[in-house]
Structures are given as structure tokens and as C-alpha cells.
Amino acid sequence: MAEIEKTIINIARSILGGNGFGYSVPSRSSANQLYVQELDRIVLKDKASFRPFANMASVRKTTITTRILQLVHQLCKKQIHVTKRDLFYTDVKLFQEQGQSDSVLDDVSCMLGCTRSSLNVVASEKGVVVGRLVFVEDGDRIDCTKMGVGGKAIPPNIDKVKDMESDALFILLVEKDAAFMRLAEDRFYNRFPCVIITAKGQPDVATRLFLKKMKTDLKLPVLGLVDSDPYGLKILSVYMSGSKNMSYDSSNLTTPDIKWLGVRPSDLNKYKIPEQCRLPMTDQDIKTGKDLLEEDFIKKDPNWHKELEVMVKTKEKAEIQALSSFGFQYLSEVYLPMKLQERDWI
Numbered sequence: 001m002a003e004i005e006k007t008i009i010n011i012a013r014s015i016l017g018g019n020g021f022g023y024s025v026p027s028r029s030s031a032n033q034l035y036v037q038e039l040d041r042i043v044l045k046d047k048a049s050f051r052p053f054a055n056m057a058s059v060r061k062t063t064i065t066t067r068i069l070q071l072v073h074q075l076c077k078k079q080i081h082v083t084k085r086d087l088f089y090t091d092v093k094l095f096q097e098q099g100q101s102d103s104v105l106d107d108v109s110c111m112l113g114c115t116r117s118s119l120n121v122v123a124s125e126k127g128v129v130v131g132r133l134v135f136v137e138d139g140d141r142i143d144c145t146k147m148g149v150g151g152k153a154i155p156p157n158i159d160k161v162k163d164m165e166s167d168a169l170f171i172l173l174v175e176k177d178a179a180f181m182r183l184a185e186d187r188f189y190n191r192f193p194c195v196i197i198t199a200k201g202q203p204d205v206a207t208r209l210f211l212k213k214m215k216t217d218l219k220l221p222v223l224g225l226v227d228s229d230p231y232g233l234k235i236l237s238v239y240m241s242g243s244k245n246m247s248y249d250s251s252n253l254t255t256p257d258i259k260w261l262g263v264r265p266s267d268l269n270k271y272k273i274p275e276q277c278r279l280p281m282t283d284q285d286i287k288t289g290k291d292l293l294e295e296d297f298i299k300k301d302p303n304w305h306k307e308l309e310v311m312v313k314t315k316e317k318a319e320i321q322a323l324s325s326f327g328f329q330y331l332s333e334v335y336l337p338m339k340l341q342e343r344d345w346i
Contacts, residue, residue, distance in 0.1 A: 001076045003112045004069050022052035023065055026110040035296045040256040041241045044110070064104045065111075067091055072108065075120040081157050083124045115252050116205065122156035127199040127207030128180065129154055131189035132168040133214070137161055144195065149185045154197075158209040164217045167193055171214055173258065174198040175226040175235055179320045179331060186332040192340055195220075203238045208253045211239060215255045223261040223345055225336075228268065229281070229317035230288040233298075233308065236260065241297045259345040260304060262335070265311040268318055271335065277322035281315045303346040 011021040025048060026032070032047040053062045071090060075082060084105065088098040095101040109116045130151035133144040138160040144152050155161055172194050174180045180198040183189075189196060195214065199207035215222055224239070226232030242254045268278060281289070289312040298304050311317065323331045339345070 001073060003114070004073045004076075007069065007111070020052065020054045022050050022054075022058075022062060023111060024048045024050050025065075025107050028106065028110065035241065037296065037300065039251075040297070041251070041254045061104065064094060064100060065108065067094055068101065068104050068108050072119045072121065079120075081120045081122055083122055083156070085124065087121055117158060117209065123205050125153045125156045125206055126204050127154035127197065127210065128152060129195060129197045129210065130180075130184045131172075131195040132193050133164065133166045133195045135161055135164045145189065149181060151180065151184055151196075154206050154210045156206045158206065158213060161210070161213065164214060166195060166214075166218050166220070168195045168218070168220060170194050171211070171218075171220050171222045172196045172261075173211065173222055173224045173236075173239065174320075175201065175224075175232055176320055177201075179225065182328070183332050183336075186329060188332045188336065192337070201235075203235060205253065208239060208255075212253060212255050222255055222258045224258050225261050225320065226263070227317070227319045228263040228265050228311065229319075230285055230292055230308075230311070232263075233260075233292055233304075234288070237292075237295065237297055260307070261339055261345045263318060263320055263323070264307050264346075265314065265316070266307060268314075268316060271323075273318055273322050274325055277325045278316045278318050281311075281317050285317060286312060286315060301346070307346070 007023075014021045026044060027047045027049055028044065032045045033042050034045050035042050051058045051062050051065065053059055068087070071087060084102055085098065087105070088095050088101045105119065105121060106116065109119060112119075128151035130144050130147050135142055135144075137155050142152055168189070169192070172183070172188075174183065174196060175198065177198060177200040180196060180200075183196050188194070197207065197211060197214075211222065214220065224236045226235055236258055239255055240258050241256070267273070289308060292298055293305065293308055293312065298308060320331065323335050326334070
């Protein structure tokens with residue numbers, strides 16, 4: 001709040017001095033991003049651009065920025081949280097489409113030098129967690145072993161999550177909803193004490209924050225179970241070194257040391273995955289795979305690099321569901337127990 005008030009007072013001074021007003025906004029383009037090996041994540045460099053009000057090209061964006069600053073100030077004052085969608089609907093005529101208010105919201109985070117969740121605007125929840133985890137959310141004690149098959153929705157507001165306790169040995173990070181459901185229904189976490197978490201595809205901010213908090217508070221290893229395709233690896237990379245879109249907030253969102261448990265390209269032959277369950281990679285897949293080979297987070301780990309080379313060379317991919325060809329419970333009854341007993345992760 002103090003930061004917003006300071007910004008607005010400077011603007012008022014500038015207007016009264018007859019200089020009009022504008023905002024200096026840190027650039028979030030990929031040219032202004034840097035992968036720092038010591039930190040093992042993507043960070044934002046110091047380039048900024050000026051957004052003046054008295055300019056046809058930037059007048060709308062400057063107006064939207066001012067309106068968002070006003071709305072965020074109100075939220076912080078009242079100490080309430082809203083979703084990005086709610087924020088968009090407060091002024092549909094000005095924002096026109098949600099993409100515009102979302103992108104300015106990220107700009108405002110950069111300008112104020114704070115995290116997006118501290119602006120009290122949250123993304124709608126999509127991740128779920130189940131297994132050996134107990135925590136307190138806004139005063140309520142939540143036991144994730146008693147959440148049925150669906151699991152507990154990951155709270156969009158991480159500040160309300162306190163006192164995490166667990167007797168798990170590891171955190172199992174699953175890419176897909178289907179695999180998560182299979183493991184939750186088979187109560188996999190009772191046989192191998194663990195916490196199972198998924199963002200149902202592309203990782204959202206709430207799930208990334210929650211994973212980071214679990215890893216920090218419980219000090220447990222994280223094992224990733226993703227499809228054997230370039231996108232599965234891309235998803236792991238977002239959890240590990242952050243996404244380019246949110247690089248300004250990477251310190252809170254990244255969980256660097258994730259082990260790749262499966263499904264790895266070398267598993268396809270090792271576990272004799274039948275031909276009809278393997279898919280040929282498309283040109284786009286191969287291009288994504290080759291681009292990933294150049295990424296720093298892959299280069300620094302020779303084992304990952306080797307696996308990805310196998311994938312690009314064989315031009316074959318397989319989903320976690322390919323394991324169902326041996327029976328629906330093959331994943332929870334055979335594949336994962338074998339992997340874990342052999343400590344087969346990289």
C-alpha cells in the first residue's frame with residue numbers, strides 16, 4: 001500500500017508541475033530475462049520502459065495501470081482477495097478483455113517490486129493435493145488423507161496456509177489429472193508414505209507456490225511423474241526454474257531440485273511399452289525437443305540431456321496412460337513401486 005501511495009504522490013507532483021505523468025515499467029520481454037546458474041532459475045534484468053499518458057500509443061495502457069493500482073490499493077486496505085476474473089469485471093469497458101488486465105497486473109507487480117499474491121489478486125484454483133499432509137488453512141485443520149479421490153483443492157491464497165506437518169518420505173508431482181486420480185483412488189500414499197500433487201497440466205501459480213512451501217517447510221525430495229514428451233519436460237522446467245512470464249517472481253515460485261522419476265524415454269523399452277501405445281512425435285514436438293536440448297537447465301544435467309537425446313532420436317513419445325495397456329492399476333501396483341524400490345530417478 002505504501003508503495004502504491006508513493007507512486008501516486010509522485011504522479012500528482014508531476015501533474016501539478018505541468019509535466020503530465022507516466023509509469024516506468026520493468027520490461028518482461030525475453031530479452032530482459034536471464035537464467036542464473038547459481039540460483040538455478042530465470043530472473044528479470046534491469047531494463048525498463050516509460051509509459052506516458054500523453055501519447056496515443058500508450059494512453060490506454062497507462063489508464064489501465066492507474067485503475068489497477070487503485071483497485072489493488074482498495075483490496076489491500078480491506079484485506080480481501082479476489083480472482084483475476086473478478087478484477088476484470090470491475091471495469092469491463094476499460095479493460096475490454098481479460099488478457100489486458102492480467103498483463104498489466106503482472107506489470108504492476110514488477111513496478112511495485114512485490115509478488116502477485118501480495119496484491120491480493122489470485123488465479124482461480126486448479127491444482128489438487130492428496131496424501132500424508134496436514135495443514136491449517138485460515139484456521140481450519142485440513143487432513144489430506146481424508147479428502148476422498150478428488151483430493152483437496154490447493155488454496156489460491158498461500159498466506160493462509162500454516163503449520164504443515166507430514167510423515168511422508170517424498171512428494172510425488174504428477175502432470176496429469178488421470179494419473180493423480182488413479183493414485184488417489186488406489187490410496188498409493190498409504191503403501192508408500194507420500195504427498196501427491198498435480199496442477200492438471202500447465203502449472204498455475206498457486207500450485208507452484210504450494211509445492212515450494214511444502215519443499216521448504218517439510219524438507220522432502222520432490223519426484224516428477226510426467227509424460228514422456230517434450231511438454232512433460234517443459235512442465236518440470238516451469239516448476240524448477242520458473243516460466244518466462246513470471247520471471248520477476250521466480251524466487252517464490254521455483255522448486256529447483258526436482259528428480260525426474262518417469263515416464264522417461266528409456267522406460268519405453270525397459271518396461272516393454274507396446275508399439276501401439278507409443279506415438280510418433282510431430283514436427284512441432286521435435287522442434288520443441290531440440291530447443292529444450294539448448295536450455296541451460298537441461299544442459300547442466302547430463303542424464304536429462306541423454307534422455308532427451310534418446311527422445312529426439314527415436315522420435316517416439318508416450319503418455320503416462322500408456323502404462324494402462326498392462327492393466328489400469330499397473331501404474332500404482334507395478335511401475336511406481338518398482339521405480340521407487342530401485343531408486344530409479346535422475
